[in-house]
Amino acid sequence: MIFILLPFVEMFYASLRPLDHLFRSPYQFYSDDLSFWAYREMWNTVPMLPRYIFNSFFLASVTSIITLLFVIPAAYSYARFKFPFKNSSLYILLAINMFSGAVLLIPLYKVLRTFGLLNTYQAMIVPGVAFLIPTAIWLLKSYFEKIPIDLEEAAFVDGASRVQILRHIIAPLSTPGLVVVGIYAFIGSYAQQFLFAITFNQKKEYMPIPSGLYEFIGYTTVKWNEMMAASLVGIAPVLIIFLFLQKYIVAGLTSGAVKN
Amino acid sequence: MNQKLKSYTAQTYIAYALIAPAAIYIILIVAWPLLETIRLSFTNSSLAGEDYVGLENYQKMFSSKKFNGIVTRTFVWMFFSVSLKLIIGLIGAVLLNANLKGRSIFRVLVMPPWVVPIAIGMLGWLWLYNGYFGIIAGVGMRTGILDGPFGFLAYKQSAFISTIIADVWVGTPMVTVFFLAAMQGVPRDLYEAAYCDGASRWDRFFKITLPQITPVIITMSLLSAIWTFNSFEIIWILTEGGPRGSTTTLIIDTYKQALGNYKFGRGAARAVVVMILLMLFAGFYLALLARINKKISHE
Numbered sequence: 240m241i242f243i244l245l246p247f248v249e250m251f252y253a254s255l256r257p258l259d260h261l262f263r264s265p266y267q268f269y270s271d272d273l274s275f276w277a278y279r280e281m282w283n284t285v286p287m288l289p290r291y292i293f294n295s296f297f298l299a300s301v302t303s304i305i306t307l308l309f310v311i312p313a314a315y316s317y318a319r320f321k322f323p324f325k326n327s328s329l330y331i332l333l334a335i336n337m338f339s340g341a342v343l344l345i346p347l348y349k350v351l352r353t354f355g356l357l358n359t360y361q362a363m364i365v366p367g368v369a370f371l372i373p374t375a376i377w378l379l380k381s382y383f384e385k386i387p388i389d390l391e392e393a394a395f396v397d398g399a400s401r402v403q404i405l406r407h408i409i410a411p412l413s414t415p416g417l418v419v420v421g422i423y424a425f426i427g428s429y430a431q432q433f434l435f436a437i438t439f440n441q442k443k444e445y446m447p448i449p450s451g452l453y454e455f456i457g458y459t460t461v462k463w464n465e466m467m468a469a470s471l472v473g474i475a476p477v478l479i480i481f482l483f484l485q486k487y488i489v490a491g492l493t494s495g496a497v498k499n
Numbered sequence: 500m501n502q503k504l505k506s507y508t509a510q511t512y513i514a515y516a517l518i519a520p521a522a523i524y525i526i527l528i529v530a531w532p533l534l535e536t537i538r539l540s541f542t543n544s545s546l547a548g549e550d551y552v553g554l555e556n557y558q559k560m561f562s563s564k565k566f567n568g569i570v571t572r573t574f575v576w577m578f579f580s581v582s583l584k585l586i587i588g589l590i591g592a593v594l595l596n597a598n599l600k601g602r603s604i605f606r607v608l609v610m611p612p613w614v615v616p617i618a619i620g621m622l623g624w625l626w627l628y629n630g631y632f633g634i635i636a637g638v639g640m641r642t643g644i645l646d647g648p649f650g651f652l653a654y655k656q657s658a659f660i661s662t663i664i665a666d667v668w669v670g671t672p673m674v675t676v677f678f679l680a681a682m683q684g685v686p687r688d689l690y691e692a693a694y695c696d697g698a699s700r701w702d703r704f705f706k707i708t709l710p711q712i713t714p715v716i717i718t719m720s721l722l723s724a725i726w727t728f729n730s731f732e733i734i735w736i737l738t739e740g741g742p743r744g745s746t747t748t749l750i751i752d753t754y755k756q757a758l759g760n761y762k763f764g765r766g767a768a769r770a771v772v773v774m775i776l777l778m779l780f781a782g783f784y785l786a787l788l789a790r791i792n793k794k795i796s797h798e
Contacts, residue, residue: 242587242668243609246623249634253626309524312517320514328518330788334781335529337725341750342770342777345757346535347528349544369528372521401513426614433618433732438758449618463626470619481614485607489676 254278254468278472281465284455287443288469291451295473298360298432298447302367303424307417309368310375315409317376318383319391332373344438351439362439363447367428374427375420382416383409419487426477448473533774539767546761556768565744566752570772573728573748576663580727583667585720588674593704595675596682606679613672621736624665628652628737655745658738662746666733670726674719681715682708714791721784725777749773 255273282288316322317329347366348357356362386409394404433449440446452473455466540556542549560566595606612620627633630650639645651661689707698706731750734740740747740755747755753773757766 243612243672245634246620246627246668247611249627250623309521313521316514316517320510320517322511322514328522330785332525333788334778334785335525337729337777337781337784338529338533338774341729341731341754342536342773343529343532344754345539345763345767345770346532348758349535349763350532366528369525372525376521430614430616433616449616452619452622463629463632466622467626470622473619474615477614477616478611481610482607485610489610489680 250467250471254464254471256464277462277464277468281455281462281469281472284462284465285451285469287446287451287454288448290444291446291448292473294360294445294451295429295432295447295449296476298363298367299425299429301360302364302371302428303421305364305368306371306375306424306428307421309372310379310420311417313372314376314379315383317380319388329377332376335373336370341434344434348438358440358442358445360445363432363435363445366435366439367431370431371424371427375424378423379416379420382413382420385416386412415487419484422480422484426481429477536767536770536774539763540771542764542767544763544767549764552764556765560765560768560772566769569744569747569749569752572745573750576659576746576748577724577727580663580666580670580730581720581724583663584670584674584723584727585716587667587671588678588719589716591671591675592678592682593708595679609675610672612668613676617669617732618736620669621665621733624661624668624737625652628661652738653742655742658742658746662734662737665737666727666730669730669733670723674723677715677719678712681712685711717787718784718791721780721787725780725784728776728780749776 254277255275257274257276285291317325343366351357351362356365390408390412391404394408399407432447436445436447436450440450443451448469452466452469455462455469539549541551541553543552543555591609595602595609599605627635628651630636630653631648633651635651636645636649639649649657652658685708689711690703693703693707728748729750730748731754734746734748734751735754738746740751749769750773753766753769756762756769760766
């Protein structure tokens with residue numbers, strides 16, 4: 240527990256201390272003038288900080304919405320239909336999860352460059368979506384499978400069209416599942432931004448917060464207290480969302496691996 | 500079942516139509532780049548252009564001592580990191596599964612390193628590892644273990660160990676959560692029967708819990724090996740593969756060649772090696788999964 244939490248505690252503690260207290264060697268455990276000063280000052284040191292935070296949110300939201308658009312029909316199809324190559328294609332999806340971005344970066348970089356898409360939002364969104372699709376399909380599939388098929392079949396026999404079934408049965412019943420998968424995609428894309436940002440983007444305007452934080456590293460000194468403050472601000476949204484929904488997310492992720 | 504109902508789940512064309520967008524997307528963004536990487540590995544592609552060079556990249560790569568060192572290092576790094584994750588994860592899961600006060604809070608508190616963006620968590624570690632002002636060096640100096648400031652990321656061995664520790668920090672929560680989920684799935688009556696027979700705590704753990712969750716332990720070690728193998732951001736942020744290459748793993752080397760020096764061809768050759776290794780891992784994993792599934796359906 241200490242091992243897991245110490246970095247966070249120390250990050251928070253450092254963010255409260257004045258810089259000259261941090262720059263004492265050996266490390267001082269006690270500071271008598273703790274304050275939230277760094278949380279105010281950081282906006283002046285890195286004036287683009289609000290923009291980075293916005294970028295992170297924007298990138299993560301767009302990425303997860305696009306992911307959902309692709310994943311909903313696919314997951315529904317996997318949950319409800321029987322068709323050739325169903326299982327093998329599901330396993331291929333699992334295998335894709337194992338390839339890290341680093342292997343695919345070279346051709347993606349070249350393509351983005353030829354289309355002039357380097358240093359744009361798209362450059363960070365397009366590959367992001369691809370890496371979220373496989374897990375999202377598996378997750379959402381298991382949610383759809385929990386909706387009793389009898390309901391749909393009964394409606395179908397009674398003459399309801401597929402669109403009607405989708406609107407009146409599937410959509411309302413699967414909302415919780417969609418929320419969880421959407422949040423999984425959001426947290427996932429928030430986390431993976433760094434790799435795509437340092438590779439495909441050099442423009443400050445489009446930088447997400449993980450790479451923006453490096454601006455606290457100056458030519459002569461590193462403003463550690465402000466950097467830690469800004470890091471915590473960058474972590475806060477994902478952490479809060481996660482704390483509220485951790486039960487559902489963990490249940491969804493583990494059910495696949497443990498039971499299958 | 501009437502005829503109409505049967506057709507409800509058997510309309511293949513609708514099934515494919517629904518999957519098509521996702522499938523096409525994956526083919527464009529994942530499958531095609533994989534093939535393109537293989538092609539590029541036979542060229543000297545760079546920002547200037549490309550020519551076919553045959554096996555030159557591979558010959559150079561395999562004959563260089565440096566590359567062989569990188570491969571060995573990658574596996575040593577992986578071995579330590581994965582074993583630590585599994586051991587700590589197992590201990591953690593046992594503790595979280597025990598009937599302790601406040602365990603539901605602890606179950607939530609183990610998870611932050613898993614959810615927090617790695618790139619941000621690593622900034623915290625950069626501060627912890629700081630040789631002059633960091634808390635670890637501070638404790639070391641005060642207790643007399645260190646006789647002066649010590650930059651953990653500045654020396655070959657300590658940097659190697661430090662990156663492993665940070666990687667374990669990131670990876671352990673997930674392993675713990677999966678082990679815990681598996682332990683909770685062990686049927687209660689097994690324990691009750693053992694308890695009646697007077698089995699000790701140890702016996703119950705080694706004779707019931709451990710065998711019952713073995714499939715999960717095996718899958719998790721493979722999955723965790725794959726993720727550790729792919730680990731990029733942790734090393735990149737802490738050391739960029741240094742000092743003097745001591746933390747350069749295959750992934751880091753691939754990235755450096757391809758997107759640090761823009762030698763796409765050489766980078767692609769390394770990426771192909773990475774791909775082949777990953778496919779071996781993935782093959783293992785999927786074969787295992789299929790076997791476990793078969794076993795479950797037989798029971």
